[in-house]
């Protein structure tokens with residue numbers, strides 16, 4: 001067995017320097033209503049206001065900024081129908097690297113258009129009969145492209161960790177911190193920052209109930225694979241944690257919690273109505289879990305990572321209802 005080289009907090013610090021000027025330093029919002037509801041101080045790190053609408057720009061840009069001149073010339077390839085695709089496409093445009101994004105042929109037209117709009121070449125595949133990882137690897141081998149996966153990559157993890165670093169740099173140590181969990185890039189990066197900057201903070205990863213592979217993995221000590229879960233949290237429809245993200249989560253995270261789709265919708269509505277922000281379902285995972293356990297959080301200082309805001313308005317309206 002080969003020893004995997006796990007990223008460290010030092011990599012997060014370097015990532016922060018690398019993305020400075022390219023990524024936004026997103027605002028930390030507070031709400032008097034939430035503080036009263038919780039009897040606590042709650043700080044929302046708003047990555048829905050990050051470039052392209054989600055924290056994924058941080059990891060994508062950090063990974064591409066580390067390419068060698070040869071890698072830059074040949075280009076990058078990524079497979080995703082969601083925020084990772086747009087993060088790689090935008091980062092590639094800024095760094096003048098050719099990008100190929102592999103998307104399912106039935107991906108929402110708006111997402112395909114947004115990805116093309118950043119100048120990327122979109123290659124479509126049939127998600128029922130073709131394997132996107134195989135297509136990615138074949139293209140990478142044929143054209144010398146570098147494949148950047150959405151979460152299981154040291155530079156991606158380090159980049160994602162910069163959001164938590166900014167939060168602690170701004171508000172100081174916290175008692176508890178709630179972070180959305182899909183494949184674990186965001187949570188493992190946040191864990192590196194948390195253990196360095198607020199070592200005593202309780203750190204929670206939060207998944208959709210229907211896709212609790214991370215919770216099962218955390219409890220059993222083995223990476224558990226599941227079928228693509230049915231949930232409105234499309235950014236957390238991952239089937240398993242990564243070879244790099246899992247050991248960091250196991251070492252540095254206190255627990256993995258789950259929330260239902262209804263609880264996510266209640267949070268989307270709250271964010272829109274009371275805080276005037278649009279948050280996609282996946283971006284509500286952290287707040288939904290914090291709300292469920294607010295009785296145990298009285299008098300504490302709490303961080304909530306709001307991971308993204310990409311949702312089309314018709315879908316947003318139909319989810320929150322009238």
Ligand SMILES: *Cc1c(COP(=O)(O)O)cnc(C)c1O
Nearest residue numbers: 083182183184185186235307308
């Ligand atoms: C990708 C994504 C997540 C999950 O991140 P992982 O690094 O895969 O755990 C959460 N929220 C949003 C908005 C995302 O795009």
